Amino acid sequence: MSAITAKATWRRKMRQLRDQQSPRSLPPLLHTLTAAPCWKNALTIASYCPIGSEQTPSLIEKAAANEGKTLVYPRVLDSGKMVFKTPVPRDTFEISRYGIDEPPATADTLDSSEIDLFLIPLLACDQYGTRLGYGGGYYDRLLKTALGFRCGLGFDFQQVTDLPREQHDVRMQGFLSDSEFQIF
Numbered sequence: 001m002s003a004i005t006a007k008a009t010w011r012r013k014m015r016q017l018r019d020q021q022s023p024r025s026l027p028p029l030l031h032t033l034t035a036a037p038c039w040k041n042a043l044t045i046a047s048y049c050p051i052g053s054e055q056t057p058s059l060i061e062k063a064a065a066n067e068g069k070t071l072v073y074p075r076v077l078d079s080g081k082m083v084f085k086t087p088v089p090r091d092t093f094e095i096s097r098y099g100i101d102e103p104p105a106t107a108d109t110l111d112s113s114e115i116d117l118f119l120i121p122l123l124a125c126d127q128y129g130t131r132l133g134y135g136g137g138y139y140d141r142l143l144k145t146a147l148g149f150r151c152g153l154g155f156d157f158q159q160v161t162d163l164p165r166e167q168h169d170v171r172m173q174g175f176l177s178d179s180e181f182q183i184f
Contacts (some may be wrong), residue, residue: 038149045070086107124158126170129184
């Protein structure tokens with residue numbers, strides 16, 4: 001089975017599992033992240049607006065705001081790329097064609113090299129840091145040249161032993177779940 005076919009099978013399985021089992025009341029184990037050097041050294045944190053049954057970064061965002069860290073959010077461009085926009089009030093966000101809240105197009109774009117910590121949604125993550133996303137490649141393209149710490153955010157059951165990989169896949173450096181923060 002090719003990696004593309006295997007990924008499609010994993011996506012269906014993990015989306016169904018997350019939709020059935022995601023304990024939305026179980027937030028990520030925040031103190032395990034905030035004690036880590038990748039948090040302490042971060043001035044700018046890239047977050048995301050969750051959709052469906054994704055793990056929510058709201059407690060992390062609150063902790064970042066309390067510590068004076070800058071939060072930035074992604075916006076998908078027509079070119080198939082994703083950028084992060086400088087901080088704007090959340091009430092100015094727009095709903096994208098994918099149904100995701102995004103900063104307005106008029107907000108300034110931040111160079112990805114200025115982001116110290118990326119919080120990244122996922123369907124699954126394996127013990128090697130391989131992330132299974134939705135298949136659009138937006139994060140892989142952006143993270144290929146980014147310097148910040150790449151942290152997948154999900155639930156315990158989303159960590160699996162081994163996922164199919166392709167050459168373009170960018171690995172996570174950490175995974176934060178409802179019970180631990182693991183560094184790969």
